[in-house]
Amino acid sequence: MIKLAVFDVDGTLVTKGNRRVPASCVHALNELSRKGVKLAIASGRPPFAMEQSLLEQVSFDYFVCSNGAFVRNAQHEVLYHYSFTMEETRSLIHAFKKTDNALMFQCQDAAHCYHGYKRIANMLQNFLGRLDILVDERESEGYLQDTMPLAAVAKIEDADLDMMKQRFPQFLFTPFDTCFYDINGAHDKATGVSHICEAMGWSMQDVISFGDDYNDLEMIKACGIGVAMGDAREAVKEAADYVSGLCSRNGIAQALLHYGLIDRVCDDEAVSE
Numbered sequence: 001m002i003k004l005a006v007f008d009v010d011g012t013l014v015t016k017g018n019r020r021v022p023a024s025c026v027h028a029l030n031e032l033s034r035k036g037v038k039l040a041i042a043s044g045r046p047p048f049a050m051e052q053s054l055l056e057q058v059s060f061d062y063f064v065c066s067n068g069a070f071v072r073n074a075q076h077e078v079l080y081h082y083s084f085t086m087e088e089t090r091s092l093i094h095a096f097k098k099t100d101n102a103l104m105f106q107c108q109d110a111a112h113c114y115h116g117y118k119r120i121a122n123m124l125q126n127f128l129g130r131l132d133i134l135v136d137e138r139e140s141e142g143y144l145q146d147t148m149p150l151a152a153v154a155k156i157e158d159a160d161l162d163m164m165k166q167r168f169p170q171f172l173f174t175p176f177d178t179c180f181y182d183i184n185g186a187h188d189k190a191t192g193v194s195h196i197c198e199a200m201g202w203s204m205q206d207v208i209s210f211g212d213d214y215n216d217l218e219m220i221k222a223c224g225i226g227v228a229m230g231d232a233r234e235a236v237k238e239a240a241d242y243v244s245g246l247c248s249r250n251g252i253a254q255a256l257l258h259y260g261l262i263d264r265v266c267d268d269e270a271v272s273e
Contacts, residue, residue, distance in 0.1 A: 001206065002037055002206060002207070002208050002224070002225070002259070002261060003037065003038060003200075003202050003206040003207070004037065004038045004039075004040060004062075004193075004196065004197070004200075004202060004206060004207045004208075005029075005032055005037050005038070005039055005040070005207070005208050005209075005210075005256075005261070006040040006041075006042045006062075006064070006189075006193055006207060006208070006209040006210070006219065006223065007029075007039070007040070007041055007042065007209075007210045007211075007252070008041075008042055008043060008189075008210060008211035008212060008213070008215075008216050009041060009043040009045060009050070009051055009054070010043070010044075010045075010127065010213075011212040011213060011229060011231070011232075011247055012210050012211055012212050012216075012229055012247055012251075012252070013025055013029075013041075013051075013054055013210075013247065013252065014051050014053075014054060014247070015247050015248045016127075016247075019051065019053075019128070019129055020053075020248075021051070021053055021054050021057060022247065022248055022249075022250070022252075023266060024250040024252070024253045024265060024266040025247070025250075025251075025252045025253065026057045026058060027253070027266035028252050028253035028256050028257075028262050028265070028266070029058045029252070030057075030058060031262045031263070032256060032261055032262055033058075033059065035261070035262070037261065038061040038062065038200075039058065039059070039060045039061050039062075040060060040061060040062035040063065040064060040193070040196060041060050041062070041063050041064065042064035042068075042189040042192060042193060042209070042211075042216075042219060043063075043064070043065060043066075043067075044066065044067050044151075044176065044182050044215050045065060045066070045128075046065050046066045046070070046106040046107070046108070046111070046150055046151070047063065047065045047066075047070055047072070047108060048108070048109065048110060048133060049111070049128060049133055050063070050065075059074070060074065061073060061074050062074070062079075062196050064189055064192035064193060064196070065150070065192075066106050066150040066151040066184070067151060067174070067182055067184045067187070067188055067189055067192070067215050068080075068082075068184070068187040068188050068189050068190070068191050068192030069081075069082040069083070069106075069150040069151050069184060069185065069187060069192075070082070070108070070150050071192045071195045071196065073196075073199075079195045079196060079199050080192065080195040081150075082150065082185050082187060083147070083148035083149060083150055084105075084148050084149045084150075084151075084152075084185070085148065086143065086148065088168075088170070089105070089143050089148060089149055090142065090143060091167075091168070092152060092168070092183075093114045093115070093142075093143065095164065095167055095168075096114065096115045096116075096154065097114070097115045099157075099160050099163075099164075100115070100116070101115070101116065101154060101155060101156045101157060101160055101164075102115055102116025102117075102119040102120050102154060102155035103115045103116065103120075103152060103153075103154050104120045104134070104152065104153045104154070105145075105149035105151075105152050106149060106150045106151045106152065106153065107145055107147055107148075107149050107150065108147050108150065109145075109147070110133050110134070110135050111124070111133050111134045111135065111153075112134075112135045112137045112145060112149075113134055113135065113136055113137055113138070114137045114138065114140070114143075115138065116155060117134075117136050117138055119155045120134065120153070120155070121134060123153075123155070123177065123180055127177075151182060151183060151184045151185075152182075152183035153180065153181070153182055153183070154180070154181050154183055155179050155180050155181075156173075156179060156180075156181055157179060158179065161173070161181075168183075170185065170186065171183050171184060171185060172184045172185070172186065172188070174214050174215050175214060176213060176214065176215065182215060188215065188218045188219065189209075189211075189215060189216060189218065189219035190204075190218040190219040190221070190222035190223075191218075192219075193207060193209065193219060193222070193223065194222070203224075204222050204223055204224060205223075205224035206224060207223040207224055207225075208223060208224065208225040208226075208227065208259065208261070209222075209223040209225070209226055209227065210227045210228075210229065210244075210252065210255065211226075211227075211228065211229070211232065211236060212228065212229040212231065212232035212233065212236060212247075213232070213233055213236065214233055214235065214236070216232075216236055217233075217235060217236055217239055220236055220239045220240050221239050225241050225242070225259060226239060226240045226241050226242075227240055227241065227242050227243075227244055227255045228240035228242070228243045228244070229243075229244055229245075229246065229247055229251050230243065230244060230245045230246040230247075230249070230251055231246055231247075242255055242258060242259075244258075250265055250266075253265040253266060
């Protein structure tokens with residue numbers, strides 16, 4: 001019996017590019033919640049960067065942020081919290097400045113860019129449509145934040161990628177766009193979901209998960225049911241138990257209906273702001 005449904009955000013619940021939430025998706029998630037299934041977001045986004053238009057329409061019970069680095073419930077009780085050490089953080093800043101690759105840290109309060117501000121800003125504008133969460137730290141003398149980073153986002157040129165991986169073997173480098181990578185500790189969305197299950201006494205087999213990109217792959221494999229969106233990466237589709245339609249074409253509702261978790265699909269393909 002499915003007790004928890006976990007959803008990636010970008011390309012899964014929110015359309016890429018225009019960042020809209022399909023009405024059919026909102027209807028399906030709210031029906032699923034009414035039937036007693038708990039809802040969770042699992043995203044590469046940090047806690048402060050969740051899609052507000054989505055949160056205004058759907059009440060989520062859990063949040064897996066920064067690819068599993070930070071997990072909390074709706075009451076803001078922290079179930080898991082990982083952060084870089086000061087030594088790791090300083091070493092990353094030094095290495096990225098030396099090689100002229102762009103580096104941004106995801107902290108609990110904001111995103112802090114230590115090198116390559118324009119490259120990071122352009123990426124955030126394209127993906128999130130906002131720059132108010134980005135702090136320019138290029139003139140900072142070392143790392144001065146009150147809390148350590150949960151994760152990092154970087155633009156790494158192909159010629160430097162292998163060197164960076166060898167220099168920082170403790171980190172996972174997961175691509176999400178051309179030359180852009182999430183940099184995380186030895187955790188992922190699957191381990192993030194496992195912390196929810198551990199807290200609630202559930203099994204991973206009690207979970208259905210939805211995703212489309214490389215950072216969803218382990219979660220798709222680990223959950224009882226893994227659903228890939230219609231335009232997901234081929235590796236995600238191959239790992240999934242079911243390949244649904246596009247986010248913008250009732251993909252979420254289609255999969256939930258397929259598994260008998262909701263009773264009908266809202267045919268209104270209009271999208272809500």
